[in-house]
Amino acid sequence: MISTVAEVSLPVDEVLRIKKRRIMPDDSKSSPKRISIVTGIHGDELEGQYVCFELARRIEENKKCLKGIVDIYPAMNPLGIDSVTRGIPAFDLDMNRIFPGNAEGNMTELLAAKILKDVSGSDVVLDIHASNIYLTEIPQVRINRLHREELVPLAEQSNVDFVWIHEASTVLESTFAYSLNSTGTPCLVVEMGVGMRITKEYGDQLVDGIFNLMHYMGMWTGKTKAPRKTIISEKSEDVCFINAAAGGLFIPDVKHWEKLKKGDRIGRIIDPLSGKVLQNVESPVDGILFTIREYPIVDEGSLIGRLLKKEVMA
Ligand SMILES: [Zn+2]
Numbered sequence: 001m002i003s004t005v006a007e008v009s010l011p012v013d014e015v016l017r018i019k020k021r022r023i024m025p026d027d028s029k030s031s032p033k034r035i036s037i038v039t040g041i042h043g044d045e046l047e048g049q050y051v052c053f054e055l056a057r058r059i060e061e062n063k064k065c066l067k068g069i070v071d072i073y074p075a076m077n078p079l080g081i082d083s084v085t086r087g088i089p090a091f092d093l094d095m096n097r098i099f100p101g102n103a104e105g106n107m108t109e110l111l112a113a114k115i116l117k118d119v120s121g122s123d124v125v126l127d128i129h130a131s132n133i134y135l136t137e138i139p140q141v142r143i144n145r146l147h148r149e150e151l152v153p154l155a156e157q158s159n160v161d162f163v164w165i166h167e168a169s170t171v172l173e174s175t176f177a178y179s180l181n182s183t184g185t186p187c188l189v190v191e192m193g194v195g196m197r198i199t200k201e202y203g204d205q206l207v208d209g210i211f212n213l214m215h216y217m218g219m220w221t222g223k224t225k226a227p228r229k230t231i232i233s234e235k236s237e238d239v240c241f242i243n244a245a246a247g248g249l250f251i252p253d254v255k256h257w258e259k260l261k262k263g264d265r266i267g268r269i270i271d272p273l274s275g276k277v278l279q280n281v282e283s284p285v286d287g288i289l290f291t292i293r294e295y296p297i298v299d300e301g302s303l304i305g306r307l308l309k310k311e312v313m314a
Pocket of ligand 1: 042130
C-alpha cells in the first residue's frame with residue numbers, strides 16, 4: 001500500500017509529496033511491531049534507494065515469514081533527489097536541520113512535523129545516509145552517547161562493520177534521528193557508500209542486517225545470516241583524522257577497510273601541471289581505514305580519510 005505522508009503546494013502549480021509504502025503481514029495479529037526505513041533526507045545520497053527496493057523485493061519473495069509492519073520512505077526530500085541537490089532546492093536548506101518542525105510553521109517546518117508524526121511510534125527506525133560526494137564510508141551506524149543503551153544492541157544486529165558512538169556535546173538537536181530518539185522512538189543513523197552513487201555490495205550487506213534486526217525483534221521468521229562482528233568505538237581518541245597538507249589531486253594507494261601500519265602510504269597528492277608529488281599521505285598510526293577520499297581534488301586541510309586505531313579492533 002502506497003500512501004502520502006505529507007504534501008504541500010509549491011508556487012509553480014506543483015505539489016511536493018512525500019510517500020511511503022507499507023508492507024503488512026498476510027496474517028496480521030492485533031498489535032504487530034513496526035520497522036521504518038527512511039532515506040533520501042539528503043537528496044544527493046542514493047545508497048538507501050537501492051536498500052528500499054531490495055528489502056521490499058526480498059520480503060515479497062517470502063511474505064509468509066513477515067510478522068510485522070514494514071514502512072518504507074524512499075524519498076524524504078523528493079525535490080532534492082530529482083534535482084541532484086543535497087538540501088531542499090528552492091529553500092537552500094538542509095532538511096536534516098529542520099526537525100522536529102512545527103505543525104503551524106512554514107512549508108518546510110510543516111513537512112518535518114508531518115514526517116516525524118508519521119514515523120514516531122515505530123519500534124525501530126533506520127535513517128540511511130550516504131556520506132557526501134567527497135568521501136566514501138564503510139557501512140556504519142552512528143549513535144549519540146545519550147541513547148547508546150537502547151541503540152547499541154540494535155546496531156549490533158544490523159550487519160554493519162562499525163558503530164561510532166559520538167559525544168553528546170557534538171550532537172545536532174535539529175536532526176531527524178535526534179528528534180525521534182529523544183521522544184522514545186529508537187532510530188539508527190546508517191552512513192555508507194558515497195553520494196550520487198549506488199554501492200550494491202553495501203546495500204546488500206545492510207539488507208541482510210535489516211532482516212537480522214527484524215528477526216531479533218520477532219518480525220521475521222525466515223532465514224537470516226548471522227550478523228558480522230561489529231567494531232564499536234566509544235572514545236573520540238579511537239578515531240584518527242587525516243587531512244591534506246597541500247592542495248592538489250589525491251591519488252589513493254589503498255582500499256577501503258584496509259588494515260594499515262603506521263607509515264604506510266595511503267596515497268599521494270600530486271600537481272598535474274608540474275608533475276610534482278606535493279605530499280605522500282602516510283598513515284599516522286596502525287589502524288583500519290573506514291572513510292576514504294572519493295573526490296580527487298583537495299584543498300589544504302581537506303579530509304583524506306578516517307582511521308580506526310588498532311587498539312579498538314581487538
Ligand atoms: Zn546524509
